[in-house]
Amino acid sequence: MFFTLTASPQYFPLLSNNSYPNFHFKNKPQFQKLKLSNKWRCSASSKQPRKQQNQPSKKEESSTSEKRNDPIGVLTRLGITHKAFSQFLRERHKALKDRKEEIFERYMNLKELASGHELMGMHRNPQHRIDFMEWAPGARYCAVVGDFNDWSPTENSAKEGHLGHDDYGYWFVILDDKLRDGEEADDLYFQQYNYVDDYDKGDSGVTVHEAFQRANDEYWEPGEDRYVKNRFEMASKLYEQIFGPNGPQTMEELEDIPDAETRYKAYKEKHKDKPPEFFRYDVIDSGKDIDIFDVVTDPVSQEKFRKKKPPLAYWFETRKGRKAWLKKYTPCLPHGSKYRVFFNTPEGPLERVPAWATYVLPEVEGNQPCAVHWEPPPESSYKWRNNHPKVPKSLRIYECHVGISGLEPKITSFNDFTEKSLPFIKELGYNAVQLFGVVEHKDYFTAGYRVTNMYAVSSRYGTPEDFKRLVDEAHGLGLLVFLDIVHSYSAADEMIGLSHFDGTNDCYFHTGKRGHHKYWGTRMFKYGDVDVLQYLLSNLNWWAEEYQIDGFHFHSLSSMIYTHNGFATFTGELEEYCNRYVDRDALLYLILANDILHALHPNIITIAEDATYYPGLCMPTSQGGLGFDYYTNLSASEMWLSFLDNVPDNEWKMSKIVTTLIGNKLQADTDKMILYAENHHQSISGGQSFGEILFGNIEEHSPEATELLLRGSSLHKLIRLITSTIGGRAYLNFMGNEFGHPKKVEFPTASNNFSLELANRRWDLITDKGIYSDLLSFDKDMMKLDQTERVMSRGLPSVHHVNDDTMVISYMRGPFLFMFNFHPTNSYEKYSVGVEEAGEYQIILNTDEKKYGGRGILKSEQYLQRSIRKRLALTLFISVALSERSTFPSIYWFTAFC
Structure with a gap:
């Protein structure tokens, strides 16, 4: 039903916290938290933006970063005093500082920590070669084996002098391109080739010597550059200045060189008779900003030097194009080559799929799984066409599994999903797609949650180029793309996953019981190890950069936050969030992940899935929170x-x-809650979808079929509408559930003889007129209501009426009045509830309409209801007709009061 309210601004009084004389709460003490304060009850005529709670003033914003940090801010905002948890937050804040200091001992900054994918794994080097780097601290020997070298463990191995094995356990293997018959090697090994950009250009024919000579003639001043004449002359002169003409000639003669401070003190002592101006350009402890151009005192030379740019243009002129490379060399590792990494360990030789592999074949018949070198020629690589969509104020998320998204009982491909599912999702009115099961996993029946290869898209659905096209086409339709990322555990497979990767049991994971999930048979990451942090944080950055992902849904945080993996009884006491079962290293990882992601990709969205509702999931990390943008309400x-x-x-x-739907009291930002009526776990994990429960056992031609279908349809619509409108700024639906999919999801396993019969979606059900098409129409209009009227982004709802006896719920969200009658048999001719605005109300969405499979008792276009003012209580209320199992929201318009 729809009500149009015609009203003038003087009829918009604010309700105080105690203005509920006509609203019945069955158990009043339990509902005090539903009485929202006046800060949420702003008059519709007010135009001034309201300052949010705890929003810093301009003066506060100008303070230093250290002053803005409040380790226990999350408790302050929640108004909670708990000494143990406060102390835990302070210790965690200090541990975060210590962890960053540990990181900065090896990395310049956090961006470098999260850019490991640019170095690790297999990468094309401009100097006609491929570089492979792997982390395996427990191995004694490393080589790359594959079909390109007949799986030889000696031909392409880590050599001494080429980072064969460093102090941190990193191995470096160089694979040189092969010179074609009749071709001569380049004069200089560092001759560069432009493999990717402008692959058919850059072949100017200029030699390195010619380019350097031009640089000498056109760029360098006489005597500035002697490299072409004698590359060692400058180094020799410098060596002679430091050690004298008879300096040491071998490493043994060189001995230990004193540290810089000792050498500087000796230098000062040697020149102690010099005037102070002699030391004016010393940078050690000078505290001065030095302009290198100030060294030159001649104004003419100063101006000339300031205008000069680095002579890179001369160097780039020597780069040859891809065609020149193909003419002269054959690739050492052709595109599509299969390979693995070979280790010699204390336990013997091992072959593993590289941890940083970007494309993997997990199930090669009769053979061990292998990585695939993915380096398509530029003309075949995907070219991005669309930009990221603008982040909306409210999220309408459509959750999908690519493999089961088709009608046929087969594994659906990325291309089929792009062509068929994406336009359908857009038509439904959703603005974001959340994909799970995309990251490579060996066992299809796990739905993608036992990940084996963190950097690879699943080869079951297509190639990396196919997935890029999927994301790009989604962006073109205005859809954000979220990825379900599983960093809370990893598959325990040893032939393909990370378990026992380098021959040891503690490379990526904890040892002993701590390294194994209690119930799921998976491995638990060692989040306190800097190398593991690099692997996981780089993985997030990889998906955001390589595949333009718009956000991440962090799966099952309770598995990683607690050593009991979340399998414990939670009463809501804060002691449970800071006791000995809490993994502080895992919390530090989540803080770093959110900080780094939001710094590198400001518009990215992170979503926390935590069944225990850890306090401050969406609070800023500087205020003791974990820094997520949204969190899911699993209880609904x-x-x-x-x-x-x-x-x-x-x-x-x-x-x-x-x-349950309003949210957990330990989360300060309930507007950041994602609600969903049902999730995929219920139907995938041996359970049933709501459609199967409501419609699965109804015999189509039985006498009670009509009534049972009406009951199921009514409940299905009521559940979805109240779930999507009473919570935060986001709603999620699993594909097919919007029309009441009557079948559960069942992946192929031994128990069903590896059948794909139930691993699909019955899209054929919505093509004919009936209950499924009616439910689909309602879901479309429900999404359209938020799309056009911005329901979910209008702040939190004001709940006025909750009655367990009449089974009626009423609340307002912005200008909308929502009324729900869940009673299976009782209808109400005039049911009175409080409203906040005076005027006439018109029905705009009625679950009982015939086009949605209802009975159509109330006619939307004929039904207007005016608010009434109680003289004594000075409050407004409205009396409406409610049929059993029905609902409608109402909207008002600012016109003259009639």
């Missing part, structure tokens, strides 16, 4: 499933519905 789907399975319709508790 569990509540609805419990009601449908175990509770008679007339015994549903409205109080429980509201308290």
